[in-house]
Amino acid sequence: MALVLGSLLLLGLCGNTFSGGQPSSTDAPKAWNYELPETSYETQDSHKAGPIGILFELVHIFLYVVQPHDFPEDALRKVIQKAHESKINYDEPETVLLGLKIAYYEAGIILCSLLGLLFIILMPLVGYFFCMCRCCNKCGGEMHQRQKENGPFLRKCFAISLLVICVIISIGIFYGFVANHQVRTRIKRSRKLADSNFKDLRTLLNETPEQIKYILAQYNTTKDKAFLDLNSINSVLGGGILDRLRPNIIPVLDEIKSMATAIKETKEALENMNSTLKSLHQQSTQLSSSLTSVKTSLRGSLNDPLCSVRPTSETCNSIRLSLNQLNSNPELRQLPLVDAELNNVNNVLRTDLDGLVQQGYQSLNDIPGRVQSQTTSVVAGIKRVLNSVGSDINNVTQRLPIQYILSEFSGYLNNTESYMQRHLPTLEEYDSYWWLGGLVICSLLTLIVIFYYLGLLCGVCGYDRHATPTTRGCVSNTGGVFLMVGVGLSFLFCWILMIIVVLTFVVGANVEKLICEPYMSKELFRVLDTPRLLNEDWEYYLSGKLFNKSKIKLTFEQVYSDCKNNRGTYGTLHLENSFNISEQLNINEHTESISNELENLKVNFSIFLLGEAGRKNLQDFAACGIDRMNYNIYLAQTGKSPAGVNLLSFAYDLEAKANRLPPGNLKNSLRRDAQTIKTIHQQRVLPIEQSLSTVYQSVKILQRTSSGLLEKVTRILTSLDFAQNFITNNISSIVTEETKKYGRTIIGYFEHYLQWIEFSIREKVASCKPVATALDTAVDVFLCSYIIDPLNLFWFGIGKATVFLLPALIFAVKLAKYYRRMDSEDVYDDVETIPMKNPSQH
Numbered sequence: 001m002a003l004v005l006g007s008l009l010l011l012g013l014c015g016n017t018f019s020g021g022q023p024s025s026t027d028a029p030k031a032w033n034y035e036l037p038e039t040s041y042e043t044q045d046s047h048k049a050g051p052i053g054i055l056f057e058l059v060h061i062f063l064y065v066v067q068p069h070d071f072p073e074d075a076l077r078k079v080i081q082k083a084h085e086s087k088i089n090y091d092e093p094e095t096v097l098l099g100l101k102i103a104y105y106e107a108g109i110i111l112c113s114l115l116g117l118l119f120i121i122l123m124p125l126v127g128y129f130f131c132m133c134r135c136c137n138k139c140g141g142e143m144h145q146r147q148k149e150n151g152p153f154l155r156k157c158f159a160i161s162l163l164v165i166c167v168i169i170s171i172g173i174f175y176g177f178v179a180n181h182q183v184r185t186r187i188k189r190s191r192k193l194a195d196s197n198f199k200d201l202r203t204l205l206n207e208t209p210e211q212i213k214y215i216l217a218q219y220n221t222t223k224d225k226a227f228l229d230l231n232s233i234n235s236v237l238g239g240g241i242l243d244r245l246r247p248n249i250i251p252v253l254d255e256i257k258s259m260a261t262a263i264k265e266t267k268e269a270l271e272n273m274n275s276t277l278k279s280l281h282q283q284s285t286q287l288s289s290s291l292t293s294v295k296t297s298l299r300g301s302l303n304d305p306l307c308s309v310r311p312t313s314e315t316c317n318s319i320r321l322s323l324n325q326l327n328s329n330p331e332l333r334q335l336p337l338v339d340a341e342l343n344n345v346n347n348v349l350r351t352d353l354d355g356l357v358q359q360g361y362q363s364l365n366d367i368p369g370r371v372q373s374q375t376t377s378v379v380a381g382i383k384r385v386l387n388s389v390g391s392d393i394n395n396v397t398q399r400l401p402i403q404y405i406l407s408e409f410s411g412y413l414n415n416t417e418s419y420m421q422r423h424l425p426t427l428e429e430y431d432s433y434w435w436l437g438g439l440v441i442c443s444l445l446t447l448i449v450i451f452y453y454l455g456l457l458c459g460v461c462g463y464d465r466h467a468t469p470t471t472r473g474c475v476s477n478t479g480g481v482f483l484m485v486g487v488g489l490s491f492l493f494c495w496i497l498m499i500i501v502v503l504t505f506v507v508g509a510n511v512e513k514l515i516c517e518p519y520m521s522k523e524l525f526r527v528l529d530t531p532r533l534l535n536e537d538w539e540y541y542l543s544g545k546l547f548n549k550s551k552i553k554l555t556f557e558q559v560y561s562d563c564k565n566n567r568g569t570y571g572t573l574h575l576e577n578s579f580n581i582s583e584q585l586n587i588n589e590h591t592e593s594i595s596n597e598l599e600n601l602k603v604n605f606s607i608f609l610l611g612e613a614g615r616k617n618l619q620d621f622a623a624c625g626i627d628r629m630n631y632n633i634y635l636a637q638t639g640k641s642p643a644g645v646n647l648l649s650f651a652y653d654l655e656a657k658a659n660r661l662p663p664g665n666l667k668n669s670l671r672r673d674a675q676t677i678k679t680i681h682q683q684r685v686l687p688i689e690q691s692l693s694t695v696y697q698s699v700k701i702l703q704r705t706s707s708g709l710l711e712k713v714t715r716i717l718t719s720l721d722f723a724q725n726f727i728t729n730n731i732s733s734i735v736t737e738e739t740k741k742y743g744r745t746i747i748g749y750f751e752h753y754l755q756w757i758e759f760s761i762r763e764k765v766a767s768c769k770p771v772a773t774a775l776d777t778a779v780d781v782f783l784c785s786y787i788i789d790p791l792n793l794f795w796f797g798i799g800k801a802t803v804f805l806l807p808a809l810i811f812a813v814k815l816a817k818y819y820r821r822m823d824s825e826d827v828y829d830d831v832e833t834i835p836m837k838n839p840s841q842h
Contacts, residue, residue: 034218034756036764036765039204039767041203041769041773042196042200043770047781047785049785052178055175055178062796063509063512063513066109066112066509067105067108067513068108069105071517071518072101072102073523075098075101075102076527080534106510116501116502117502119495119498119802121495123494123498151818159459159460159815162452162456162483162811168800169452169800169805170801171800172797172801172804173442173445173446175794176441176793176794176798178793179791179793180438180794183434183787184435186785187431189786190782191424193782194424197770198413200770202413203770204768204771205406205409205413211765212397215757215761215765216397218753219393220390223386223390226750227383227386229745229746230382234369234372236742238369238371241371242368248726249607249723249727250364251719253357255715256356256360257354259713263353264354265705266345266701269697269705270338270345271342273694273695274338274339274342276691276694277336277338278337280695283684283687284329284330286684287643287680287685287688288330290684294676294677297669297672297676298323298673301669301670304666306662312666315661319654322653322654325650326647327643328642328643329643335695363607374603381597382594382746385594385597386750389593389594393757444493445497448493449486451485451486452483452486454482455479455483455812457479458475458478458479458819459479459483459815459819461475461479462474462819463819464476472819476819480815480816480817480818481816483816484813491809494802497801500798501795504791504792504795508788508791508795511783512784512788512792515784515788516784516788519784525557525560529556529557535550540552542559546578549577552577554573559572559573562768563768564769566769568761568768569765569766569768570762570765571762572768594750642685643685647680647681647685648677651674651675651678651681657670658674
């Protein structure tokens with residue numbers, strides 16, 4: 001029943017006939033942004049027997065010894081083919097040869113069965129003749145025991161042998177009880193197991209529409225992503241074009257901007273320098289005039305009569321000699337102005353070079369906005385196409401045969417569940433009979449072995465070595481009686497037990513070797529997949545039943561393996577032969593529609609790079625002459641003092657000399673002149689020094705600006721030409737490439753999504769793993785683990801116990817003589833050794 005149920009579940013999934021289509025690839029895309037939600041199932045993938053599995057393995061080893069041959073795939077195929085024939089001629093050599101192959105494969109089982117039948121036939125006969133022989137005081141029936149010298153040794157050997165055999169029988173009985181209990185408990189679990197499988201199968205039915213809804217819902221995610229890029233075409237496409245242009249244009253504009261800044265700095269430096277030089281000329285003239293006045297005043301003071309008198313005359317002479325130092329630096333008034341250079345730079349600045357550079361920057365930054373404004377209609381057309389693609393995908397998924405197959409499968413599932421609900425009570429009732437029968441069998445064997453144990457216990461405990469056979473005690477005699485009762489029960493029931501053992505052995509061993517083991521190794525599927533085996537007109541049965549095209553290679557083994565690996569129903573059953581999802585989705589058709597809209601995507605714009613006015617401006621700046629100026633004459637003066645002497649030191653020295661003079665007009669006059677010199681230093685010399693510092697700074701700026709000026713301008717103009725040529729030659733190709741790249745991005749979203757749909761429908765949607773699990777449950781778990789394994793353990797244990805009843809009863813009969821009270825015994829004289837019966841014992 002389990003095998004039939006499993007086949008119904010597998011075939012139910014394949015339950016209708018389709019036609020058309022060609023197979024397509026099942027390769028998955030390399031990366032996924034989407035993932036179908038995982039479906040959890042209640043039924044476990046595998047069944048574990050637990051500790052009792054060791055006993056099952058022991059039985060499997062025994063069966064391998066009995067039946068070591070490989071699974072007879074060829075013989076089984078021929079048997080199935082013969083079964084389809086209307087009339088079988090058993091005299092044909094082929095049929096005879098097939099029978100011999102089957103007999104060879106079943107040789108071990110047949111041999112064991114024949115031995116069992118021999119046991120069944122002989123044991124009642126032996127028991128009958130043994131009983132008749134005993135009744136005739138033969139075969140140990142005479143209640144007389146002859147004394148033997150090795151009697152104690154034989155008694156011990158018989159007792160130990162019987163004890164060992166009883167232990168072996170007890171182990172077999174234990175196996176029988178365990179197997180009987182396992183059948184009971186496992187059959188009780190079958191209802192829960194069946195409910196779990198049906199629940200998983202209904203989960204499959206219920207989750208499939210949800211999975212399809214999920215797939216359709218992901219289109220909105222894809223569309224939203226594409227719409228986001230379409231709405232952001234200014235940053236995506238425009239930004240891409242801008243990024244391609246920046247490396248070749250921005251550095252040139254930056255250099256020009258730097259040069260424009262340098263021109264402004266040059267103008268400021270020239271203006272500062274020119275104004276400072278004019279001021280320096282004026283300040284130098286004023287310094288000269290002031291120094292001349294103070295010298296005149298000093299000469300007048302030195303004409304005082306006191307200067308002719310010693311020692312005042314020495315001081316006056318010293319002062320008179322130092323007056324020549326009070327002179328200004330005449331070279332300061334000779335420093336040339338930079339009016340010509342300043343005029344040249346001002347002429348350059350008449351063209352707003354910085355504005356031209358900013359215009360270049362702006363033309364670049366305007367690219368995204370221009371792209372946005374020029375593609376409005378094209379973006380709207382692409383959005384319309386994308387909305388229509390969603391409707392097409394929805395129509396395709398609605399026409400998928402998966403849902404129809406699952407609706408058909410739902411009918412099979414309901415029928416199977418109804419069948420199970422109707423027959424599970426019957427199965428449980430049969431299980432009760434089985435359990436009760438097994439309990440009776442195990443209890444009967446237990447009763448026999450108990451009599452043996454009681455016989456051994458009473459015999460051993462009640463035995464008195466000093467007692468003669470006629471004077472043995474009651475306990476010892478009872479032990480012998482128990483042993484004989486065990487012997488009688490053994491003869492009475494062992495052949496019946498062997499009938500049960502043979503029947504269960506033949507059934508259990510063949511089911512294990514012909515169904516369970518080949519099912520686990522998939523050899524059974526390979527037999528079913530034999531071309532033209534199940535239907536003479538179909539090369540492959542499943543493809544013939546599904547598509548009416550039997551040449552399509554669709555095998556039971558492949559379907560089972562794919563379902564076991566959690567593959568989707570579409571890919572497992574090769575439904576592309578009925579409904580080709582690749583052709584229906586037609587990725588190329590949808591992407592071509594989007595591509596056609598993208599071909600209308602035309603972007604035109606120009607980039608301003610300085611122009612002729614800007615180029616002339618740079619050339620004029622290079623020719624303005626600041627690089628030809630003699631800056632050394634200015635730098636040379638910045639290191640000199642504006643006067644011939646440090647006026648402050650001169651004033652302090654003059655004041656010190658004046659203080660050494662006697663009081664009077666001369667002293668006062670000299671002190672006033674010293675103060676005047678200090679004032680000249682503060683009012684004339686310090687401003688001149690500040691002006692010289694300004695000139696120095698301006699000269700340094702001009703030197704930095706003019707250093708390599710012609711080379712700089714030449715390099716900038718060369719870079720400008722290169723950038724202009726790059727724009728002229730490459731702008732069109734850049735726009736085309738970035739437009740294609742943008743189009744590939746938009747199309748890529750939908751290619752990726754459509755590929756994911758194809759992959760998901762082929763590999764993930766309606767995963768048939770619950771079907772494989774149900775088949776495993778029906779065959780591997782229910783039939784093999786719940787029924788056949790306990791059944792095999794049952795006959796293994798009971799058979800072992802029954803076989804060992806034969807040596808047990810032999811040793812029990814032998815041993816009973818040493819425990820039972822005899823009616824007569826051997827008597828020995830003191831002289832002679834000839835035994836004589838004791839007549840009083842008759």
